[in-house]
Amino acid sequence: MSETSVALPRTMRASVLRGIRDVAVEERPVPGPGPDEVLVEVTAVGVCGSDVHYYEHGRIGEFVVRSPLVLGHEAGGRIVAAGSDVPAERIGQRVSVEPGVPCRRCECCRSGRYNLCPEVRFFATPPVDGAFCEYVAVPADFAHPVPDALSDDAAALLEPLSVAVWAGRKAGVGVGSHVLVAGAGPVGLLVTQVARALGAAEVVVSDVDAGRRGLAAELGASAVLDPAAGDPVEQGVEVDAFIDCSGAPAAVRAGFRAVRRAGAVVLVGMGADELPVPVSLVQNRELEVTGTFRYANTWPAAIVLAGSGAVRLDRLVTGHVDLEHAEDALAPDPRQRHVKLVVQPRAAA
Known part of the structure; x- marks a missing residue:
């Protein structure tokens, strides 16, 4: 069961990698949050080099795209529904999504190095879908509240x-x-x-x-x-x-x-x-x-650095595309010399 303050659709759009250099927008069910999860309406997703690599080659090392995959792991958005074990007041919060969910039981997790968890489920790493879509469900403690001073783009770029x-x-x-x-x-x-x-x-x-x-x-x-x-x-x-x-x-x-x-x-x-x-x-x-392999316990520091202006995330953004044109961000025109492109699945109201 989940609580929500808005009427949610049954389906959503998702940009799906179906094969090498083959991306299409599909209709998929809106995920329901589990008891300890929140449903995030995605407003911005940064495009990472790993997304481009999967698009161009269908694999990164031992991680191989064997079935349709939603790319994108640098995500921010707004909580629109909460599971039964999550305080309802979290609904409406703007958040940055930490995209790697560890098992929380292994030695690496217990020692605080959860980035090395052998069972981690990381967005847009086969077979786990990412955030080039309108909604994602994530554990509540991996949806980090962000201050109003941060833009939607900056909330997403707290991941890099x-x-x-x-x-x-x-x-x-x-x-x-x-x-x-x-x-x-x-x-x-x-x-x-x-x-x-x-x-x-x-x-x-x-x-x-x-x-x-x-x-x-x-x-x-x-x-x-x-x-x-x-x-x-x-x-x-x-x-x-x-x-x-x-x-x-x-x-x-x-x-x-x-x-x-x-x-x-x-x-x-x-x-x-x-x-x-x-x-x-x-x-x-x-x-x-x-x-280095990803990160562990970094979001609090990243939020302070970006929120204080010590790090200028928005300065890196050189272009936006909507979900229907996500493929343009995976194969950008080299003449435009972009630094960071951002996909906007659902533009902020």
């Missing part, structure tokens, strides 16, 4: 901001840190802003695209580098932490060399499955090298 918060934590970024970020795509630009908000004294951003370098400078980078002009060390860079958001093997190799003794290397970008590691450098400098 959480990736950046997690990367900053893994890198040990703090007051006075010197940080190198490779890649000025959406996550790299968010890592840049998070590092500044955490008190970094210097954030150097490297990217091959002049426009992205300019945006990084606008959003807080103290210096920007063109890799074509030489690697970071050749350009005088030495840092406490290197955070790779590019996935480019050349950028990773160059970044390692720029890290001081006892520094940190954090690999966020997804590129080659295997990379050569400069083992002697890691050993001689005692570098800490780690990857």
Whole structure:
């Protein structure tokens, strides 16, 4: 049973990936929230590189699209119904959806590292449907209330901001840190802003695209580098932490060399499955090298960072499409040079 303050339709529209480069809008039943769930009317969904990868290739590593799949995991919206165990006053709240629901029982969950739960059900990761649709049902505690100061777009983009918060934590970024970020795509630009908000004294951003370098400078980078002009060390860079958001093997190799003794290397970008590691450098400098897998317990910090204006989420948004044109966001015109596209399944009233 659920409680609701509005009359809900029986069906909804959903943008469905039916095969490689094959997307169509279908009518599907509106999901009913379970006892501990809420039903969210989706107002904005950011388009992630993983969505594009599934669209173009039908798989990411071991995750293969074997049946029709709804993409989209960066979602925000408004609660329109609540399960029997959820306070009715939550109906009407604007929320950001945390898209990975863990089992809450395994060792990883109990230790607070629920992002590593082997049974996690993550939006838009086969076979779990995502949020390119009008309504989603999620556990109530994974629908995070957002302040009125945040736009619908920003509520959705708290998900990639959480990736950046997690990367900053893994890198040990703090007051006075010197940080190198490779890649000025959406996550790299968010890592840049998070590092500044955490008190970094210097954030150097490297990217091959002049426009992205300019945006990084606008959003807080103290210096920007063109890799074509030489690697970071050749350009005088030495840092406490290197955070790779590019996935480019050349950028990773160059970044390692720029890290001081006892520094940190954090690999966020997804590129080659295997990379050569400069083992002697890691050993001689005692570098800490780690990857990241999503995030855990990041939404409260992300909401504060975005709500305070320390991180400018709306500045990343360069275009919107409706549900019928979601495929245009998965295969955008390269001449438009978008940073972040947002799908609006149900535009806010």
